Amino acid sequence: MGQRLRVIFSRGEETKYLSHLELMRMWERVFRRAGWRLAYSHGFNPHPHFSFAAPLPVGVAGEAEMMELLLDEVREPAEASQQLSGHVPPGVGVVGIQEIPEAAPTMQRQLVAAEYRVACPASASLDRLRVEAARMMEAATLPRQRVREGKTRSYDLRPMLRYLEILNGTENGAVARMELRIDADGAGRPDEVLRELGIDPADCRITRTRLLMKE
Numbered sequence: 001m002g003q004r005l006r007v008i009f010s011r012g013e014e015t016k017y018l019s020h021l022e023l024m025r026m027w028e029r030v031f032r033r034a035g036w037r038l039a040y041s042h043g044f045n046p047h048p049h050f051s052f053a054a055p056l057p058v059g060v061a062g063e064a065e066m067m068e069l070l071l072d073e074v075r076e077p078a079e080a081s082q083q084l085s086g087h088v089p090p091g092v093g094v095v096g097i098q099e100i101p102e103a104a105p106t107m108q109r110q111l112v113a114a115e116y117r118v119a120c121p122a123s124a125s126l127d128r129l130r131v132e133a134a135r136m137m138e139a140a141t142l143p144r145q146r147v148r149e150g151k152t153r154s155y156d157l158r159p160m161l162r163y164l165e166i167l168n169g170t171e172n173g174a175v176a177r178m179e180l181r182i183d184a185d186g187a188g189r190p191d192e193v194l195r196e197l198g199i200d201p202a203d204c205r206i207t208r209t210r211l212l213m214k215e
Contacts, residue, residue, distance in 0.1 A: 002039055003071045005080065006098045006107070011062040014091025020055040026089065027067065033087045039070035053107035053211050054114065054182055060190070061207040064095055066107055111182045113162055113212040116190045119205040122172035124198075129166045129174050132197045137164055142196060157196060160188030179212070 011023075018026065028048060031038055038048040050069035056062050075083075077097040085094045120129065136142060142157040163179035176197070180188025190208075191201035 002102075003074045004100045004102045004104075005069055005071065005075070005077065006100050007067045007069065007084070008095040008097070009062075009065050009067065009088075010093040010095055011056060011065060012091040012093070013061060015089065016056075016059055016061045016091075019058055020052075023052075023056075024050075026092070030084060030087045031069075034083050036075070036083075037072040039072045051107075053111055054187065056208060057189070057191070059206070060116075061205075063207060064210045065208070066211055068100060068107055070102075107213070110213040111211060112214055113179050113181050114187075115209045115212065116176075116178050116180065117207045117209050118176040118178070118190060118194065119169060120173040120176055120199055121203040123203075124174055126166065126168065126174045129176070129197060129199075133164045133166050133176070136161060136193075136196060144192060144196065146192070157188070157192055160186065161193060162188075164193065182211075 011018075015023075015026075027050065031048070031050075038050065040046040040048055048069070050067060053066040053068075056065065077099055081094050081097045084097070088094060136158075139158055142161070144155060144157050146153050146155060160181045161178070162181055163177070165177045167175045167177060169175040176194070178190060178193055180190065180193070182188070190206050194201045194204060194206075
């Protein structure tokens with residue numbers, strides 16, 4: 001008898017520079033130390049059945065990331081959450097665990113958007129950012145170019161941008177809140193939104209605050 005669980009976790013400043021592969025290996029060690037029996041695939045190179053809803057970009061923190069796994073056993077979610085909390089490294093927190101019906105659609109098929117909070121540099125003018133955010137939300141298109149593996153690709157950022165707001169920050173700089181689309185056709189990137197705002201993403205502190213699913 002097995003079980004499908006959804007783990008909701010946070011990734012803070014200490015671990016935000018882990019690559020996706022490093023994060024997967026970290027969670028494998030956590031499950032092993034907690035004594036969990038994960039279900040494995042069959043074939044020449046078996047691997048544990050767990051996946052993330054949407055990989056976090058390197059350098060981006062997350063407050064409510066989602067991962068699902070299949071177990072070869074059954075665990076009570078509240079107790080399972082406490083067990084994992086005792087084995088995660090600094091910078092990772094277990095927010096909660098939910099039991100998911102095995103026949104339910106995958107997280108990737110249910111995702112529609114992600115919310116981000118960005119602490120902007122103190123040098124960025126609050127008024128200018130608000131003008132730029134309003135321009136972006138009112139625009140019919142936001143043509144941009146992205147360079148990948150030496151190739152330049154043109155695309156439209158506007159369909160990926162569902163919401164953008166500039167707020168007064170609690171520190172010296174402004175705070176940008178944005179909601180970006182995630183679906184089978186692609187995913188909006190907060191660094192591209194920041195560049196369109198005229199800000200260098202390297203000067204910002206970016207946090208994905210939650211993932212939005214279909215009702």
